[in-house]
Amino acid sequence: MHPYSLKSSKGAPILPRPVFVSFVALCGFCVCYLSFKQITLENRREGYSGEEQRANICRKPSVPYEELRYVHFPKPTSYSRGECSCTPVRFFVIVSMQRSGSGWFETLLNSHPNISSNGEIFNRVDRRENISSILQTLDKLYNLDWLTSAAKNECTAAFGLKWMLNQGILENHDDIVSYLNKKGVSVIFLFRRNTLRRVISVLANDYDKDAKQLNGTHKSHVHSKEEAEILAKFKPKLDTSTLIANIRNIEKTIKDCLGHFKSTRHMILYYEDIIGNGNALSQVQEFLRVPVRLLMSRQVKIHTRPLPDLVMNWEDVSSKLNGTEFAHFLDGSDYGK
Numbered sequence: 001m002h003p004y005s006l007k008s009s010k011g012a013p014i015l016p017r018p019v020f021v022s023f024v025a026l027c028g029f030c031v032c033y034l035s036f037k038q039i040t041l042e043n044r045r046e047g048y049s050g051e052e053q054r055a056n057i058c059r060k061p062s063v064p065y066e067e068l069r070y071v072h073f074p075k076p077t078s079y080s081r082g083e084c085s086c087t088p089v090r091f092f093v094i095v096s097m098q099r100s101g102s103g104w105f106e107t108l109l110n111s112h113p114n115i116s117s118n119g120e121i122f123n124r125v126d127r128r129e130n131i132s133s134i135l136q137t138l139d140k141l142y143n144l145d146w147l148t149s150a151a152k153n154e155c156t157a158a159f160g161l162k163w164m165l166n167q168g169i170l171e172n173h174d175d176i177v178s179y180l181n182k183k184g185v186s187v188i189f190l191f192r193r194n195t196l197r198r199v200i201s202v203l204a205n206d207y208d209k210d211a212k213q214l215n216g217t218h219k220s221h222v223h224s225k226e227e228a229e230i231l232a233k234f235k236p237k238l239d240t241s242t243l244i245a246n247i248r249n250i251e252k253t254i255k256d257c258l259g260h261f262k263s264t265r266h267m268i269l270y271y272e273d274i275i276g277n278g279n280a281l282s283q284v285q286e287f288l289r290v291p292v293r294l295l296m297s298r299q300v301k302i303h304t305r306p307l308p309d310l311v312m313n314w315e316d317v318s319s320k321l322n323g324t325e326f327a328h329f330l331d332g333s334d335y336g337k
Contacts, residue, residue, distance in 0.1 A: 058086035067289075069184040070265065076144040084155040090288055091142050091183060092117075092160035095169065095257065096190040097250075099201035101271035103221050105190055106162055107297040108274075108281060110150045114157035114290045118148045121161050128168035131175045142183060158288040160185075165257055173260040180264050187266035188284065191254050194272065195247050196321070196329035200310050201303055203236035221299050228302045237312040240320040247326055 058073050071088040074081075081087070094117065096102035106117045118141065122128045127137045140146055141161060151159075163169050169176060180187065192198045205220055212218045213230055222228050258268070267287050273280045285292045307330065308314045321327050 058088070063088070070186060070289075072142075072184065074142065074144045078145045078147065079154070081144075081154045087155050087157060089144070089156060090158045090290075091185040092158055092188060092288060093180070093185055094160065094162040094188045094190055095165070095261070096162065097165050097192075097198070097254075099198050099205060100190055100192045101274065102162055102164075102190050104297055104299045104301075105269075105271075105274060106150075107299055108295040109284070111296045112158075112285065112290060112293050114152065114155070115285075115288065116148075116151045116156045116159050118146055118150050118159075118161050120164060120167065121146070122163055122167040122169075131172045134168060134172060134176065135179055138179060138183075142185070157290050165253060170253075170257060170260070173257075177261055177263060180261075185264070186287065187261055187264045188287070189258065189261075189266060189268045190271065191268075192271045194329050195250050196307070196317075196326070197303065198250070199238065199243070199246060200236060200307075203238070204231065204234055204303070207234055207236065222302065223298045223300060225300055228300045228304075231302050232305065232310075235310060235312040238317050240313070240316050243317065243320055244324060244326065247329075 063071055070090055072091060073086065074089055075085070094102060094106065096105075106119065109115045109117045121137060121141065122134070126133065128134050142159065144151075144156070144159060146161075179185075208214075208231060209218050211234070213234070214222075214227055219227065219231070222231065267284070269280065269284065281295050282292050285295075303310055308318075311317055318330055321330055
């Protein structure tokens with residue numbers, strides 16, 4: 001018999017070479033796959049540290065599975081949460097525009113014993129000069145190391161900030177959306193339905209920055225009716241040649257923002273809803289998963305009079321908007337005292 005012959009007169013037949021090669025390759029793949037799975041599991045176990053370990057220790061079975069990504073147990077470096085270390089914290093951000101009621105809304109939230117909203121932390125340019133500085137600032141905030149007069153510190157249950165659309169959030173929206181989703185941050189959008197009223201408020205506020213009508217001091221928000229009446233006396237004159245374009249630009253900015261952040265856990269709230277809907281603030285508290293309380297604010301609304309009493313050239317404004325898609329702003333019926 002030839003020494004390299006595959007035939008044999010005794011024993012089981014030898015497998016053909018292609019079958020044998022395939023069998024060896026399959027075994028090798030299985031070994032590599034099982035090894036990779038083992039390494040991955042070990043890495044995951046080793047990766048459990050910090051907040052994840054505390055979450056495993058503190059997490060209560062009553063938290064629904066779909067809510068786990070939004071429940072956090074931060075460990076601040078500047079103080080100890082002590083007995084509240086296992087008090088779960090929800091992260092949030094209020095996204096808004098100037099003169100949309102966000103300051104008033106934030107004072108309402110901060111009247112809740114478990115909510116801390118820390119203001120416009122990105123009003124400083126150095127904190128938003130690039131995405132790295134933005135994310136570093138957010139990391140510090142959501143680690144509860146951002147200490148302000150609004151912070152309840154140890155036993156806070158909802159912690160966040162207020163972020164205006166002109167403070168870098170739109171320019172870096174892709175990275176910020178990724179961060180918010182990864183971090184489990186809930187977004188509260190707060191805008192005004194009546195864009196015309198916002199335009200009037202912006203112009204009046206800009207005027208007071210120079211005029212300083214309250215004893216030589218500029219105030220964007222007031223706490224007495226007397227101060228509100230003084231500021232409300234100024235009637236801005238609107239540039240009707242750019243009014244429609246201005247309104248369209250504002251509404252486009254809002255639409256773009258909502259489109260960019262649609263993948264986040266969010267709710268959309270309007271200033272007029274807070275005024276006219278008694279359940280609006282309860283819905284916000286339910287969204288943040290905090291006990292529902294009666295929320296109070298010391299701030300007093302400034303421009304509460306009918307629209308014709310707030311604008312110097314009202315007839316020109318009315319004539320410009322009548323017959324357009326913005327004519328409903330003239331009614332002002334969506335606003336109540």
